[in-house]
Amino acid sequence: MKLFGTSGIRGLYPDFVSAELFTKIGLSLGTQAEGVVCVGRDFRTSSKQLQSALVSGFLSTGAEVLDAGACPTPVLAYATKKFKASAGAIITASHNPPEFNGVKLWQSDGSAYSPEMEKEIENLIESGKVKRVGWEDIQNSRPIEALERYMEGITAAFSLEGGLKTVSDCGNGSATLTAPEILSRVSNNVSIFDKPDGMFPNRLSEPSEKNLSELKKKVITSKADVGFAFDGDGDRVAVIDNQGDFVKQDTLLAILAKSEIGKNATIAVPVDTSMAIDEIGAKVIRTKVGDVYVSEALKKEKGTFGGEASGCYIFPEVHLCPDGLLAAMKILETIEISGKSMSELVAEIPSYPILRGVVEGDREKSFKKLSENAKKLGGELSETDGIRIQLEDAWILVRKSGTEEKVRITVEAHSEARARQLMGSIMN
Numbered sequence: 562m563k564l565f566g567t568s569g570i571r572g573l574y575p576d577f578v579s580a581e582l583f584t585k586i587g588l589s590l591g592t593q594a595e596g597v598v599c600v601g602r603d604f605r606t607s608s609k610q611l612q613s614a615l616v617s618g619f620l621s622t623g624a625e626v627l628d629a630g631a632c633p634t635p636v637l638a639y640a641t642k643k644f645k646a647s648a649g650a651i652i653t654a655s656h657n658p659p660e661f662n663g664v665k666l667w668q669s670d671g672s673a674y675s676p677e678m679e680k681e682i683e684n685l686i687e688s689g690k691v692k693r694v695g696w697e698d699i700q701n702s703r704p705i706e707a708l709e710r711y712m713e714g715i716t717a718a719f720s721l722e723g724g725l726k727t728v729s730d731c732g733n734g735s736a737t738l739t740a741p742e743i744l745s746r747v748s749n750n751v752s753i754f755d756k757p758d759g760m761f762p763n764r765l766s767e768p769s770e771k772n773l774s775e776l777k778k779k780v781i782t783s784k785a786d787v788g789f790a791f792d793g794d795g796d797r798v799a800v801i802d803n804q805g806d807f808v809k810q811d812t813l814l815a816i817l818a819k820s821e822i823g824k825n826a827t828i829a830v831p832v833d834t835s836m837a838i839d840e841i842g843a844k845v846i847r848t849k850v851g852d853v854y855v856s857e858a859l860k861k862e863k864g865t866f867g868g869e870a871s872g873c874y875i876f877p878e879v880h881l882c883p884d885g886l887l888a889a890m891k892i893l894e895t896i897e898i899s900g901k902s903m904s905e906l907v908a909e910i911p912s913y914p915i916l917r918g919v920v921e922g923d924r925e926k927s928f929k930k931l932s933e934n935a936k937k938l939g940g941e942l943s944e945t946d947g948i949r950i951q952l953e954d955a956w957i958l959v960r961k962s963g964t965e966e967k968v969r970i971t972v973e974a975h976s977e978a979r980a981r982q983l984m985g986s987i988m989n
Contacts, residue, residue: 571663587618589685596647601629629707633795638882642671736791766793797872798885829867
């Protein structure tokens with residue numbers, strides 16, 4: 562039984578995600594965690610019902626439930642550690658449309674569940690061999706002040722002067738509960754789409770450039786230093802610079818990593834990250850694609866920063882969950898310390914052409930052929946996640962899709978002509 566994807570369980574409600582499934586997840590997680598479970602939700606119309614089903618499963622195993630209520634994903638992960646829960650669960654479908662929902666699970670240290678732990682949950686759901694207690698051993702579900710504890714911790718992590726002008730676009734998601742208030746404490750902030758609404762009426766919940774036209778306009782008209790856009794559950798952020806331009810996620814990743822180089826930094830990023838990250842002067846560890854692998858590498862190597870170009874950024878000195886608001890605060894800190902504008906910080910990061918290709922059909926057969934072609938180019942070989950070839954002026958990645966009969970090819974080079982040459986060599 563395969564339920565978990567790269568970021569928890571996610572699917573259409575009620576076709577795949579249902580109260581029945583969430584009761585089983587609660588029973589399985591309660592059996593595995595054995596103790597106290599912290600639970601929260603986003604504002605999707607199905608989230609309250611799914612939380613009730615999940616909590617019912619937890620309580621049936623004798624687990625005590627700490628109810629964080631409606632909150633962003635980083636708040637739930639932060640609370641799981643701070644309130645010393647055995648595990649955490651946030652009901653959300655992140656940046657997906659409102660008809661989707663899902664759940665992300667968190668370890669006691671606030672990091673995401675590993676694939677091995679997720680497999681244990683799947684096995685328990687499939688086997689039905691879960692713990693159930695009698696009426697006399699059922700514990701309580703009690704509310705906790707998760708939002709307050711998180712905002713205290715995030716604010717205490719920074720000493721900002723507060724003179725910058727910002728615009729925050731919460732996209733009617735869970736970040737409405739934290740971003741406007743925190744950013745108003747440390748900057749002159751104006752918020753848009755700051756009323757929680759699980760239908761996401763003002764823009765799609767993914768903060769991609771095409772969805773941020775209103776934020777761009779607001780940054781220009783308000784003469785702001787920077788604009789921040791958050792996804793549906795607040796674990797991702799996108800940035801608009803002071804000129805109203807969208808900052809590419811690879812560039813933002815490098816800017817944030819560069820801000821850590823004075824700390825003998827070890828940086829963890831996925832194998833598909835731009836080579837611009839290699840030029841900032843830090844030790845770079847490349848992981849499998851997915852923020853859970855980035856988080857695991859940071860724990861293992863005692864890293865100072867990690868992230869991926871999807872907009873997920875992790876600062877383990879605060880906590881191990883990708884956190885859009887925390888990344889926004891780091892950007893403000895970087896602007897203040899450097900004395901440079903956001904557009905000037907962007908200009909300092911090299912930008913290289915990236916080409917992406919897809920081959921559909923027999924996944925195994927296509928991967929074998931494309932990998933052989935890539936290996937013929939020479940260079941340093943890595944098989945961390947697919948096949949990655951590092952050349953002096955370029956890199957190539959060949960990866961099988963985890964969900965479809967496709968193989969994806971990514972090429973980045975110092976020039977577009979070189980990127981096209983390499984892509985042609987692999988595809989022929």
